[in-house]
Amino acid sequence: MRVVIAEDSVLLREGIVRILEDAGIEVAGQAGDAEDLLRKVRAHKPDVAITDIRMPPSHTDEGLRAAHEIRGELPEVGVLVLSQYVEQGYALDLLADNAAGVGYLLKDRVGDVDAFIDAVRRVSEGGSALDPEVVSQLLGRKRRDDPLDELTPREREVLGLMAEGRSNQAIAAALIVTERAVEKHVTSIFSKLDLVNTPEDHRRVLAVLAYLRE
Amino acid sequence: MSGLRRALVAIGAAGLAAGAATSLVVAHSDHTDARGAFIAVSLLLGWSFIGTGLFAWDRRPENGTGALMVMVGFAWFLQPLGSVNAPLAFAIAVIFANTFYAALIQLLLAFPAGRLATRRDRRLVAAAYFTAVVLQVPQLFFLETPNEDYCDNCPENLLAVMDSVPTAQALSALQALPALALFAVVGVTVIRRWRAARGAQRAALAPVVWAGVVMLAMAAVQLVAGLAAQQGVAQIFFFAVLTAMAAVPYGFLVGLLRSRISRAAALSGLVTRLADPVESDREIRDALAEALGDPQLGLTYWLPDDERWVDGSGAPVPDPTRLGHVATTMVRHEGATVAALVHDKRLEEQPELLETVSAAAALALENQRLDAALRARVEELRTSRARIVEASYAARRRLERDLHDGAQQRLVALALDLRLARTKFDADPAAAAELLDASIAELAQATDELRELARGIHPAVLTDRGLGAALDALATRAPLPVELGSVPEERLPEPVETAAYFVVAEALTNVAKYAEATHAEVSVERANGTLRVEVRDDGVGGADPAAGTGLRGLADRLAALDGRLEVSSPDGSGTVVRAEVPCA
Numbered sequence: 001m002r003v004v005i006a007e008d009s010v011l012l013r014e015g016i017v018r019i020l021e022d023a024g025i026e027v028a029g030q031a032g033d034a035e036d037l038l039r040k041v042r043a044h045k046p047d048v049a050i051t052d053i054r055m056p057p058s059h060t061d062e063g064l065r066a067a068h069e070i071r072g073e074l075p076e077v078g079v080l081v082l083s084q085y086v087e088q089g090y091a092l093d094l095l096a097d098n099a100a101g102v103g104y105l106l107k108d109r110v111g112d113v114d115a116f117i118d119a120v121r122r123v124s125e126g127g128s129a130l131d132p133e134v135v136s137q138l139l140g141r142k143r144r145d146d147p148l149d150e151l152t153p154r155e156r157e158v159l160g161l162m163a164e165g166r167s168n169q170a171i172a173a174a175l176i177v178t179e180r181a182v183e184k185h186v187t188s189i190f191s192k193l194d195l196v197n198t199p200e201d202h203r204r205v206l207a208v209l210a211y212l213r214e
Numbered sequence: 215m216s217g218l219r220r221a222l223v224a225i226g227a228a229g230l231a232a233g234a235a236t237s238l239v240v241a242h243s244d245h246t247d248a249r250g251a252f253i254a255v256s257l258l259l260g261w262s263f264i265g266t267g268l269f270a271w272d273r274r275p276e277n278g279t280g281a282l283m284v285m286v287g288f289a290w291f292l293q294p295l296g297s298v299n300a301p302l303a304f305a306i307a308v309i310f311a312n313t314f315y316a317a318l319i320q321l322l323l324a325f326p327a328g329r330l331a332t333r334r335d336r337r338l339v340a341a342a343y344f345t346a347v348v349l350q351v352p353q354l355f356f357l358e359t360p361n362e363d364y365c366d367n368c369p370e371n372l373l374a375v376m377d378s379v380p381t382a383q384a385l386s387a388l389q390a391l392p393a394l395a396l397f398a399v400v401g402v403t404v405i406r407r408w409r410a411a412r413g414a415q416r417a418a419l420a421p422v423v424w425a426g427v428v429m430l431a432m433a434a435v436q437l438v439a440g441l442a443a444q445q446g447v448a449q450i451f452f453f454a455v456l457t458a459m460a461a462v463p464y465g466f467l468v469g470l471l472r473s474r475i476s477r478a479a480a481l482s483g484l485v486t487r488l489a490d491p492v493e494s495d496r497e498i499r500d501a502l503a504e505a506l507g508d509p510q511l512g513l514t515y516w517l518p519d520d521e522r523w524v525d526g527s528g529a530p531v532p533d534p535t536r537l538g539h540v541a542t543t544m545v546r547h548e549g550a551t552v553a554a555l556v557h558d559k560r561l562e563e564q565p566e567l568l569e570t571v572s573a574a575a576a577l578a579l580e581n582q583r584l585d586a587a588l589r590a591r592v593e594e595l596r597t598s599r600a601r602i603v604e605a606s607y608a609a610r611r612r613l614e615r616d617l618h619d620g621a622q623q624r625l626v627a628l629a630l631d632l633r634l635a636r637t638k639f640d641a642d643p644a645a646a647a648e649l650l651d652a653s654i655a656e657l658a659q660a661t662d663e664l665r666e667l668a669r670g671i672h673p674a675v676l677t678d679r680g681l682g683a684a685l686d687a688l689a690t691r692a693p694l695p696v697e698l699g700s701v702p703e704e705r706l707p708e709p710v711e712t713a714a715y716f717v718v719a720e721a722l723t724n725v726a727k728y729a730e731a732t733h734a735e736v737s738v739e740r741a742n743g744t745l746r747v748e749v750r751d752d753g754v755g756g757a758d759p760a761a762g763t764g765l766r767g768l769a770d771r772l773a774a775l776d777g778r779l780e781v782s783s784p785d786g787s788g789t790v791v792r793a794e795v796p797c798a
Contacts, residue, residue: 053678054674060677060678061678061679064678084665084668084674085665085668085669085674085675086665087674087675087678087683087687088686088687088690089675089679089683089686089687090675090678090679108658108661108662111654111657111658137690137691138690140690141689141690142693142694142695142696143695144695144697144732144733146695
């Protein structure tokens, strides 16, 4: 697997590169700003482009805009966006119409090496990775006559993991249950929330996010 | 001819007829001495009052003085009716003979407004009528013929039950003594009134007061002489009093005209002074005080935007209409209230003066009002600027404390753990690994805290993605359901976005803390160059914007942008926080 990484903090960038290389992932290019990133992505056509949101020159959302550009231009390149802070708005916009090969993680997550590498792999394989913090915000949002109240605690856990972009298999592993049991929970959740189930994980993420965003 | 004119002419005709009739009665009287002189004085007196009264009535129809003077004239004609020969008519005429004095006292106390302004005045007048008419009756029960000792040919007294001159004299004294007391009280009252008056009012009062006081004094002497059985003296004084009285209505007339002339003079003085464009509030007040003859005159200006009263320097003052001891007259300019004249209650007796003066000063006062509004604004800015500075210091202190107590402590602990792990690295790898795990957890905590702290200082999402996204994030984090209405999609000037964001943030924090609400609604709309932000909840209400520093700080932030904050929070029916910021 080959990645290009953009992060203006050299310290952090080298840390991430080390983690990735330790996990056997090839870092094809390193960039310090969004323009550099675009140039290197176009040149290397990596499996995943990992980018910070805030970068020079304006330190606002250059990385995010570059991510959108990559998605439009090179759909086969997965995009994993790292953010200093969690804002569901960024995540939801990024995943808005196609969650395949898209990830949005809090920057701190790189410290949790296994989860981070797992997210990179998911994105490279066309799956999605949404930060648990975003998911918990979305799930935690107070609603009037909240249909989420009808879910059992276990179903809420499953819904959260689905929203993060995990497959049934991964959910089963995380909750230490059988895949069969996960499937049953998923069916129950979709019927309680009145959603149409879909076998593809990244479409499932969209449906769940669209629902949670309401 | 107007309706009023016709009525006045009719009253004049009635006055002439009344004079003629009484003259006939006196001329044919068989018990009146000096009938010719009496007729002459009587007509002079009655017709003077009625004539001058009608003139005053015609000139100043809104003022009751003219009508009162006419009434006094007619009351006078009851007196010569005592010359009638028929016993029944004579008895009635004697009862009402002194009504005239009471009417005169009423006129004196009512001048110059033409109505009795105070309860004390009304009581005095009631006492005067009681003394003149009711106390006149008892003595008549004890006289076969009234005034027996000098009236030889008076008709028989129909009211007499027994003849007892000493009793009658005692009862007569019982009428005379309160009458004297009344004369004294009324005299002192009008003199005091004159002394308290200033300028135009004083000039108007002077002739009336002096004519009135001289008349009262002479009437008193006549009464005392009557009591002392000096009928000769009393008789002489009777004529002297009557002649003096005939001068009284002219005094009233002069007074009335003077108050009008001096008003014109005051007005022209005022207009001249106000023509100078660089009038200060102080100069205008002085000019008005002089024109109105009230040195204590106060001026307050109305700020319709803030719905409050301020003085000339822009400092807030209490609502002048709620001050008990003074009266207020509103000054309007082009239909809108501009200012209030806070003046002596006695000036209410001259509504025309107040009206003309306030009309003349309206434009100058409107200019002063704008000035005062500006000053009030400057003062407000000064205090809010001070509060903003103070609030920013307070925020820095809080930030320092949060950093010191939070992230810094964690980092220090982390450094210790890592150092310890380093020393145990070789000897006890298991313990070192444990310490490293703890360090990682500690680090995660520290980064979480720093992130939250950074958000509190300024939400990056607001800068990056605008108000809609930032408010959406707020709504998501809120511990209660928040419905977010549509938010303008375009980016707004940064200060406007920031202010709007913090209004919603603070309001939602308050809702969560105090309102006990089940849900809240946030709406943001941009129209006519203004951004309106509204946060509404269904909680217990009763929020006091003055109580907390949060809302006060918000109001200051908004004021700095020329915006404003409004909190409506009636007990039991939720709270609405509304903010408006100019946003072209």
